[in-house]
Amino acid sequence: MTKNYTIKDIxxxxxxxxxxxxxxxxxxxxxxxxxxxxxxxxxxxxxFQNSKFxxxxxxxxxxxxxxxxxxxxxxxVATAGSKILENYTSAYDATVIDKLKxxxxxxxxxxxxxxxxxxxxxxxxAFGPTKNPHDxxxxxxxxxxxxxxxxxxDLCVFALGSDTGGSIRQPASFCGVVGLKPTYGRVxxxxxxxxxxxxxxxxxxxxxxxxxxxxxxxxxxxxKFDSTTVSREVPDFTKNLDKSIKGLRVGxxxxxxxxxTGRQDEGLSSEVRISVQNYISELEKLxxxxxxxxxxxxEYALAVYYIIMPSExxxxxARFDGIRxxxxxxxxxxxxxxxxxxxxxxxxxxxxxxxMLGTFALSSGYYDAYxxxxxxxxxxIKKDFDNAFGKVDIIVGPTAPxxxxxxxEKSGDPLSMYLSDIYTVPVNLAGxxxxxxxxxxxxxxxxxxxxxxxxxSFDEETLLRVAYQLENKLKS
Amino acid sequence: MKTELSSILGYxxxxxxxxxxxxxxxxxxxxxxxxxxxxxxxxxxxxxxxxDEQLNGKLIGQAPDKQERFIKVKSILNK
Numbered sequence: 001m002t003k004n005y006t007i008k009d010i011x012x013x014x015x016x017x018x019x020x021x022x023x024x025x026x027x028x029x030x031x032x033x034x035x036x037x038x039x040x041x042x043x044x045x046x047x048f049q050n051s052k053f054x055x056x057x058x059x060x061x062x063x064x065x066x067x068x069x070x071x072x073x074x075x076x077v078a079t080a081g082s083k084i085l086e087n088y089t090s091a092y093d094a095t096v097i098d099k100l101k102x103x104x105x106x107x108x109x110x111x112x113x114x115x116x117x118x119x120x121x122x123x124x125x126a127f128g129p130t131k132n133p134h135d136x137x138x139x140x141x142x143x144x145x146x147x148x149x150x151x152x153x154d155l156c157v158f159a160l161g162s163d164t165g166g167s168i169r170q171p172a173s174f175c176g177v178v179g180l181k182p183t184y185g186r187v188x189x190x191x192x193x194x195x196x197x198x199x200x201x202x203x204x205x206x207x208x209x210x211x212x213x214x215x216x217x218x219x220x221x222x223x224k225f226d227s228t229t230v231s232r233e234v235p236d237f238t239k240n241l242d243k244s245i246k247g248l249r250v251g252x253x254x255x256x257x258x259x260x261t262g263r264q265d266e267g268l269s270s271e272v273r274i275s276v277q278n279y280i281s282e283l284e285k286l287x288x289x290x291x292x293x294x295x296x297x298x299e300y301a302l303a304v305y306y307i308i309m310p311s312e313x314x315x316x317x318a319r320f321d322g323i324r325x326x327x328x329x330x331x332x333x334x335x336x337x338x339x340x341x342x343x344x345x346x347x348x349x350x351x352x353x354x355x356m357l358g359t360f361a362l363s364s365g366y367y368d369a370y371x372x373x374x375x376x377x378x379x380x381i382k383k384d385f386d387n388a389f390g391k392v393d394i395i396v397g398p399t400a401p402x403x404x405x406x407x408x409e410k411s412g413d414p415l416s417m418y419l420s421d422i423y424t425v426p427v428n429l430a431g432x433x434x435x436x437x438x439x440x441x442x443x444x445x446x447x448x449x450x451x452x453x454x455x456x457s458f459d460e461e462t463l464l465r466v467a468y469q470l471e472n473k474l475k476s
Numbered sequence: 477m478k479t480e481l482s483s484i485l486g487y488x489x490x491x492x493x494x495x496x497x498x499x500x501x502x503x504x505x506x507x508x509x510x511x512x513x514x515x516x517x518x519x520x521x522x523x524x525x526x527x528d529e530q531l532n533g534k535l536i537g538q539a540p541d542k543q544e545r546f547i548k549v550k551s552i553l554n555k
Contacts (some may be wrong), residue, residue: 037497088538091531091538092531184505198503224513230506303487303490307483324547325538325539328539328540335550335552338550352482357485370488373491373496374500376499376501377499379500379501380499415480415484
């Protein structure tokens with residue numbers, strides 16, 4: 001058992017009785033035991049067996065998976081990468097966990113992440129950074145960096161991540177795996193520790209596009225516990241993966257290939273540009289009609305994001321008060337001191353930074369100038385996409401402006417770290433689905449590049465179809 | 477922290493360059509308004525979560541200070 005197993009490999013192997021579900025589970029548990037120390041991809045491992053793996057008609061039955069540590073699995077610790085939740089035990093299953101359990105998935109453990117999903121490198125985790133399996137001196141991306149690293153290092157078959165501004169796609173890009181952020185409203189967030197509620201979405205991180213389709217089939221759908229999930233028929237996402245994409249209209253936003261305003265040093269690196277352009281010409285060879293489009297407000301997306309997201313953070317993180325669960329400061333004499341000390345001791349620098357920014361943006365004198373203004377520009381960003389999808393079927397470009405950077409390289413400059421999400425953030429603001437697939441190695445660094453495909457709301461089918469055929473074309 | 481916050485706020489200032497006159501804010505993207513459910517919980521419960529001793533124990537059990545089924549907090553007013 002040395003193979004880098006996909007979900008399909010596991011189902012077929014189990015069906016042919018090449019191995020048992022117990023054997024596969026212990027294969028991965030042993031591997032984690034040997035290799036996790038070097039990567040720090042898992043924060044905790046689980047040792048219970050899901051007795052439902054014997055279910056016959058689930059393609060995920062017996063498949064070992066890793067779960068980002070901001071999703072709840074009943075009876076197990078969920079830290080969200082924060083000291084404030086170091087000893088917090090989940091009291092129920094997140095909806096995605098419930099669905100995976102019923103499909104017979106085996107949970108190997110919980111993966112490392114930036115504290116409360118705030119970051120692009122896992123350097124903001126209270127429990128130490130995760131290393132990129134392709135280069136241990138580099139970050140795996142974030143915030144779902146533990147999940148992406150676990151998939152890339154074959155320490156699980158697939159993983160779940162969450163994506164608020166790129167937290168699934170950017171680490172998928174840095175680790176050379178596939179990461180999907182579904183349409184906002186497609187997957188329930190019940191049992192996901194909330195960061196920014198109008199943006200957060202759970203999605204799969206896998207070794208290939210087919211596996212992504214399989215996991216999405218299982219986790220999506222309306223949920224009575226999450227009122228933002230949308231009632232909509234769920235197709236079998238694997239069904240049309242082979243359907244020809246000849247004549248499909250592909251838009252390339254010109255703004256994604258120029259430097260963002262004010263930070264000329266932070267533009268698209270030339271090696272990423274080259275890799276991405278190569279992939280675009282592959283799409284042309286597959287018969288797609290490529291055209292340049294414009295998303296004129298994309299340059300403002302990051303500024304909008306850094307108002308809306310901290311505002312929602314300041315509200316969502318108010319629940320960590322040291323009273324009901326989580327870290328509670330022992331040195332407090334009054335109720336106010338319990339709040340103040342527990343939060344000061346429990347939160348790391350990045351959550352504190354964002355809570356302060358958000359509280360400021362929402363304060364009465366500044367609400368119109370910051371929060372309301374940002375929501376209006378968000379509206380313009382969404383309109384840009386609506387206009388574009390009047391002319392094209394999908395939009396493609398880079399996932400991140402660079403390849404994986406070195407641990408410590410950006411940690412002293414939060415703004416420079418934020419710019420790593422420049423191409424992923426607009427997608428969350430508009431609620432659209434997008435995927436990152438591996439796009440070869442950069443010509444200078446030899447590090448992995450990610451290719452982003454963005455589709456219109458609820459059109460994951462087209463998105464996956466394009467990703468699948470591109471992946472197959474480059475394999476052959 | 478002060479310099480970092482100033483540099484982030486400085487970056488955000490660029491939104492002033494965008495003309496948003498007559499533009500409606502977009503607070504969410506699903507277009508859903510008031511997701512309603514039937515108000516017919518089964519007798520004695522909410523119907524979604526079955527609240528029993530065990531779940532109660534799991535929820536209240538993590539409070540650092542508690543008494544029976546209740547969470548204790550420090551005094552709010554000075555005695």
